[in-house]
Amino acid sequence: METIKNYLETMFANMPNTPEVKKAKAELLSMMEDKFNEMIADGVNENQAVGTVIAEFGNLDELAEDLGLTKELKETHEREESKPRRFLRMEEIEDYLNVMKGNGLLIGIGVLLCITSVTWPILFEFLLRGEVGDGLGVTGMFISIAVAVALFVFAGIRGNDWKFLDKELCQIDMSTADMVKAKKKAFKVPHAVMIAVAIMLFILWIPTAAIDIDIVSNCLFYFVGAGVCMIIYATTVMGSYEKVLKLNDSKTISGNYGKDEDDIVYVNKFAEGVMEVYWPTVTCLYLIISFITMDWHITWLIWVIGAILRRLLNVVLAAEED
Known part of the structure; x- marks a missing residue:
């Protein structure tokens, strides 16, 4: 049956x-x-x-x-x-998801290396005083940046084969959608854990900053770098699932394949786009405001305000049910 x-x-x-x-x-x-x-x-x-x-x-x-x-x-x-649509087999979608998972890790590590690259001069100045320490510190910084750029380029090359997803109309069948929904559901807890740990790492700068030692203050960059790395990986993987589940035309029966019972349908594409970038935007604002003001003991409230505001936006921007 x-x-x-x-x-x-x-x-x-x-x-x-x-x-x-x-x-x-x-x-x-x-x-x-x-x-x-x-x-x-x-x-x-x-x-x-x-x-x-x-x-x-x-x-x-x-x-x-x-x-x-x-x-x-x-x-x-x-x-x-x-308007013909390109049909994507389950094997192709699995390949795409694996590529995006790898790219999330590559880009996350690359950003981590960029953020922590500034610690090398401080580290070598602490370990080796004088010109030798300065030279090794600058060398270490540029090596970190070079490796990061290489990771970005490699991730870009890996993703080139899937750029057609942004340009062509594509379609998946119900079994493929069910497979992706199962993966998305299984990743919800790891996604939430990584976001929570990332926020915790951002906040950990407060006790670190209280210790007036350069080598200890360096930990700030490692905390922030690790947190940003986790956020990039988590959002990239979750974003790949959501992208696949939205491939089908939302105005057709197949458009229902990717929907969960708790999914919110927004009033228009603009509202949907705003909500898709909501948390990445909150994260950027948090980091920018925190680094400018250095009031890390206060700026964590941005996450609380962000959560409340998102609930309000979900109510205001949600489409009425038929």
């Missing part, structure tokens, strides 16, 4: 996501289930029953008039011809 349901989803994947189409889809599923159960009751084996049901009900062009979907089917065919 699962095979029949999957086949039905494929049949209706590009149909408009309207109440009429949903009703017709439910009616057709009911007819297919009745036929399947009837054949099983008559002693027909499951594979043969599935094949017969698909052969009898599996052509939407023939059933459109009976289901009252003639107009919708015509519009679907016209849209498919004028």
